[in-house]
Amino acid sequence: MVPKISVKNLNxxxxxxxxxxxxxxxxxxxxxxxxxxxxxxxxxxLLKYLLGLKQAGHQKIFYDGKDINSVINVPGFYGExxxxxxxxxxxxxxxxxxxxxxxxxxxxxxxxxKEIEEIVILKLSLVGLKGFENxxxxxxxxxxQKRAGLARAIALDPEILFFDEPSAGLDSVSAKRxxxxxxxxxxxxxxxxxxxTHDLASIFAIGTRAIYLDVExxxxxxxGTPHELLASSNDKNVIAFxxxxxxxx
Amino acid sequence: xxxxAELKVKDKSTAIISIAGTWNIYEKHSHAEEFIEKIxxxxxxxxxxxxxxxxxxxxxxxxxxLVHILNSCESKNLxxxxxxxxxxxxxxxxxxxxxxxxxxxxxxxKKSTILEFIGGIGLLFFxxxxxxxxxIGKLRMGITSFIGGKVKIRSxxxxxxxxxxxxxxxxxxxxxxxxxxxxxAFVSVLQLSQFGAxxxxxxxxxxxxxxxxxxxxxxxxxxxxxxxxxxxxxxxxIVNDExxxxxxxxxxxxxxxxxxxxxxxxxMMPLLCVFSSFIGIFGGLCAAISATDLTIVRxxxxxxxxxxxxxxxxxxxKSCFFGFLIAAIGCQKGLQCKRSAxxxxxxxTTAVVTSITAIxxxxxxxxxxxxxxxx
Numbered sequence: 001m002v003p004k005i006s007v008k009n010l011n012x013x014x015x016x017x018x019x020x021x022x023x024x025x026x027x028x029x030x031x032x033x034x035x036x037x038x039x040x041x042x043x044x045x046l047l048k049y050l051l052g053l054k055q056a057g058h059q060k061i062f063y064d065g066k067d068i069n070s071v072i073n074v075p076g077f078y079g080e081x082x083x084x085x086x087x088x089x090x091x092x093x094x095x096x097x098x099x100x101x102x103x104x105x106x107x108x109x110x111x112x113x114k115e116i117e118e119i120v121i122l123k124l125s126l127v128g129l130k131g132f133e134n135x136x137x138x139x140x141x142x143x144x145q146k147r148a149g150l151a152r153a154i155a156l157d158p159e160i161l162f163f164d165e166p167s168a169g170l171d172s173v174s175a176k177r178x179x180x181x182x183x184x185x186x187x188x189x190x191x192x193x194x195x196x197t198h199d200l201a202s203i204f205a206i207g208t209r210a211i212y213l214d215v216e217x218x219x220x221x222x223x224g225t226p227h228e229l230l231a232s233s234n235d236k237n238v239i240a241f242x243x244x245x246x247x248x249x
Numbered sequence: 250x251x252x253x254a255e256l257k258v259k260d261k262s263t264a265i266i267s268i269a270g271t272w273n274i275y276e277k278h279s280h281a282e283e284f285i286e287k288i289x290x291x292x293x294x295x296x297x298x299x300x301x302x303x304x305x306x307x308x309x310x311x312x313x314x315l316v317h318i319l320n321s322c323e324s325k326n327l328x329x330x331x332x333x334x335x336x337x338x339x340x341x342x343x344x345x346x347x348x349x350x351x352x353x354x355x356x357x358x359k360k361s362t363i364l365e366f367i368g369g370i371g372l373l374f375f376x377x378x379x380x381x382x383x384x385i386g387k388l389r390m391g392i393t394s395f396i397g398g399k400v401k402i403r404s405x406x407x408x409x410x411x412x413x414x415x416x417x418x419x420x421x422x423x424x425x426x427x428x429x430x431x432x433x434a435f436v437s438v439l440q441l442s443q444f445g446a447x448x449x450x451x452x453x454x455x456x457x458x459x460x461x462x463x464x465x466x467x468x469x470x471x472x473x474x475x476x477x478x479x480x481x482x483x484x485x486x487i488v489n490d491e492x493x494x495x496x497x498x499x500x501x502x503x504x505x506x507x508x509x510x511x512x513x514x515x516x517m518m519p520l521l522c523v524f525s526s527f528i529g530i531f532g533g534l535c536a537a538i539s540a541t542d543l544t545i546v547r548x549x550x551x552x553x554x555x556x557x558x559x560x561x562x563x564x565x566x567k568s569c570f571f572g573f574l575i576a577a578i579g580c581q582k583g584l585q586c587k588r589s590a591x592x593x594x595x596x597x598t599t600a601v602v603t604s605i606t607a608i609x610x611x612x613x614x615x616x617x618x619x620x621x622x623x624x
Contacts, residue, residue: 078499
């Protein structure tokens with residue numbers, strides 16, 4: 001089966017600095033795939049490559065077997081194919097929450113005004129923000145902004161959802177609720193989910209598979225289910241990362 | 250000195266460093282370098298013992314002292330006895346050592362010579378110009394699509410930008426233009442009164458405001474006000490990932506962010522220019538009637554005689570270009586912003602400086618063109 005996303009021998013740079021080499025992995029349809037690693041190892045940069053916001057070169061990143069460079073400009077790739085939740089929500093500050101969620105619907109679908117309004121309310125309800133339709137991003141908390149960002153990301157029911165540190169800045173109840181929502185989206189819609197995260201609770205609660213980006217060797221040093229990584233990895237950095245709260249000898 | 254360390258050599262091969270007293274960052278203390286120097290100057294020393302005698306209190310300076318000693322001894326393969334180091338200090342030293350060393354390989358970091366530096370500036374200018382022209386090319390495509398009806402801009406957003414760059418700019422344009430007109434008139438009166446030619450104050454103020462000062466003053470004000478605001482807004486959107494979010498939602502940055510701003514300012518600048526010109530003439534009138542025996546009617550009649558329709562259109566045409574330039578530069582600089590608050594400030598400053606420079610250069614080009622075609 002063709003992987004939903006495939007990365008082959010990707011070298012990542014940032015301002016002329018090489019930060020990761022020979023990154024290769026596959027993301028299968030319907031899985032919750034985690035990209036983990038220490039701060040500054042390049043997780044968010046990898047996300048930018050996957051999203052096409054940074055040029056990866058040819059034959060490096062594939063979506064459904066097709067080179068990203070050939071699909072990125074196809075109408076519907078962004079929005080319909082992929083949705084993204086950024087670290088801070090990245091809501092468009094000049095628009096209300098309803099307008100933020102409605103904009104992709106207005107632009108890409110033939111739905112009428114009433115239908116769009118109903119879908120907007122539905123999406124905001126899913127993230128627990130019903131009643132906040134007319135609030136501007138500056139009028140709500142950071143956690144609520146993140147949830148509204150998720151409502152916008154799922155506005156067009158994308159095939160793949162990317163999350164950049166979804167639980168950062170959220171209290172444990174909200175983080176749990178977000179994890180549940182991610183699982184629900186995966187189960188109900190068969191969405192493939194790619195998450196960049198540090199959050200151990202989320203890693204073990206929802207992750208199907210994970211890769212560990214190692215800051216010292218500048219490449220992937222472990223791949224598997226989170227429990228496999230913890231149980232069988234020989235890499236001291238992976239074990240240290242996944243066993244916070246336990247002293248590493 | 251309250252943080253004291255003493256060095257003794259035992260059996261020629263063992264150095265003993267005795268550490269005592271209060272080691273904190275606010276008081277004088279021994280420095281590791283002198284001990285390292287003494288130890289390394291005696292090749293017979295093969296072992297270093299650290300002894301803690303009456304250590305009262307300590308903070309980071311002691312850790313720093315010990316890390317220096319330990320690293321130097323390790324690098325020279327000297328045996329070091331750390332058994333006497335208090336457990337708390339030892340833990341912190343171990344923690345500092347377990348922090349991963351990150352080697353970042355750069356593809357091009359070296360010291361440059363003066364010639365390379367000058368060449369670098371030239372290349373920077375060339376690449377900046379190329380980037381800007383590339384941006385203008387994308388903008389042209391956006392404008393063509395907009396005119397052809399393929400691209401729509403959000404009316405709500407556009408109305409807000411129009412209001413921001415138009416109506417809300419009127420008070421500052423009024424103030425500056427009035428004062429500029431006033432100043433031109435006063436300076437003119439001082440000179441022309443010597444020849445009994447006060448009436449020509451109206452000519453000077455009228456023509457200079459209509460042809461040059463109206464559009465230039467409006468341009469400079471809009472560079473500092475609106476161009477800076479565009480750069481800061483878009484820069485902040487980059488910092489907050491809003492621009493990435495637009496891209497990954499499938500929206501064209503040019504059509505969504507740049508086009509409404511460029512169209513709004515290009516449309517509003519001629520109006521602001523006309524407003525600025527008339528307010529400048531009004532300022533000149535106030536100065537002239539208060540400083541000379543000219544009447545309002547004489548001043549206005551003389552202005553109407555002096556200023557031709559050509560002068561009026563010269564100002565209008567220039568202001569359209571200025572508006573386009575200011576908005577394009579503000580947006581382009583904003584989009585070049587990196588992801589820090591400091592960079593937003595830097596971007597804003599660059600946008601203002603570049604816009605004002607571009608306006609002056611563009612004005613000079615227009616002056617040559619208009620003189621060649623005799624307008």
